[in-house]
Amino acid sequence: MPRSLVPATMQAAVVHETDGPFEVLARPVPDVPRGHVLVRIGASGVNPLDTKIRAGVAAHAEHPLPAVLGMDMAGVVVQVGVGVTRFEVGDEVYGLVGGVGGLQGTLAEYAAVDADLLAHKPKRLSMRESAALPLVSITAWEGLIDRARASSGHKVLVHGGAGGVGHVAIQIARAFGADVYATAKPAQFDVVRSFGATPIDYTASTPADHVHAHTADEGFDVVYDTVGGATLDASFVSVRRYTGHVVSALGWGTHSLAPLSFRGATYSGVFTLMPMLSGKGRAHHGHILARIAELVDAGRLRPLLDTQRFTLGQAADAHARATSGRAVGRVVVDIA
Template identity: 65%
Template structure:
């Protein structure tokens, strides 16, 4: 059910890098062609949000003052003339702003490009839906769009209990792959509950788990969600000729020799591109529709932190994430 749209709204605004977000009253946005106005119910917090706040994410191209918050779930209040994909009252979710000068979801309302949105899964709450967009898109682009995972392939997910990692495990399982995931010993139960074989990266060297699980042949697909030395380890664990390494954190300087000597391939994932460039935005909307389908089919669940934060407590929520104290995705409740 929609309500009267007020002329002003509350938003969490970043006015200076390294400073706290300020809760202020600003004008409720108006719609441009192709947009829908969403009453935000919940906003998911990603580590990137806290890096933007700290001034450590130049690649996000944030322009101050900025309303942060990339992930959201909410209710459509109005649509631009000619927009037919969504109607007032529709529940939607998506990764739809918060970078590149596009206002994000840390506000009571936001005008979003309809291409970036999909109908929210019916079987989960707004909080759970708001936790999914960035991590699901990142996982999907790596496994489906880049690596084209096939049934029966041996897939290794590095960081299988992390945000992107735990979703990637579930996507690979749903695709019919034989899935393995690295993590610490205390993450074994979580990883196995998602359908993967857990590998304790502290207890085994690369050569050991490649020998144990692939007979020394290497994995067909490896998704690195950690970066750094873990990406180097991925190059050494890829299957000869057919191996494909994907990384969403391949930003360092790496030696490609181990990958080249195995005649394997590499792909990078940069989930922010559609928001930054305006290109391929409709793909993100289609990927979000896949997320909703998987959730409603019982193939996907998202791990959320048990803390509840309001918009006024946004800085506490960001601190929990930046200090790596969260257990699962942190979500801020916007609507009350």
């Protein structure tokens, strides 16, 4: 689309101060630097981290205010910058693209996005469904595949199996041939089963119980902690001796490595925001999302979406829903 056909201004939800309200304002449509594309955003995914950034309690993911928040999106390419060869005007794309480190977020009608961060969106999914996937899918993939090399024959334990990262991690591990177990509350068992995992009631059993019941006291080959805190400590005593691997997407606290060391096992942390914050390794995010789209289109992965819908003017309501504990699945804001 020629620049002359792109509007000069767009609507964007702006937060001016820590824990402040959203204000929908007219802002200039951004220019398109070399290596970037201009995307007309169809939907913006809401992550718990978005709400923490807004509240000023995510030191590892600071975003200077005033700012447009929102990390995940799906949309249509309307302009292609110099040097971009993978995308053309009219392509439907999705990605984890902003809302942190000074990069414009996705609660806006348009965004200029580093093309390396993008992939063609899954053909089977709507914009809304696609926007629910980037952050959680990349986080799950980096832990399970890049770090732990989960594969056929492995027993994988996912902590928080009904959560955003957890429900995708179950499906990725299953797609790679693993036998998957997932901790959850009893009310979430049907969700966990629907994605192909054996549910474990963490409220009524101990790590030793899990290991005894499901691995004959050998331990799980891969344990993915998506919860953090005491759950990471529990992961260290649930993993297989010598060859087991623990992965955590929330390993921010102080933990004793002795239980892991005494099992001769290994640990990896996942920090999904690094490519956006550092500018390094961004193309790998695009590659992961391309693989995720293949799994979706093959019928092997699907997002779990909350049923409530929100518009750009209801961004505050979407944030409230995401932190309420009542959402069943991912919260998404419809932009277009």
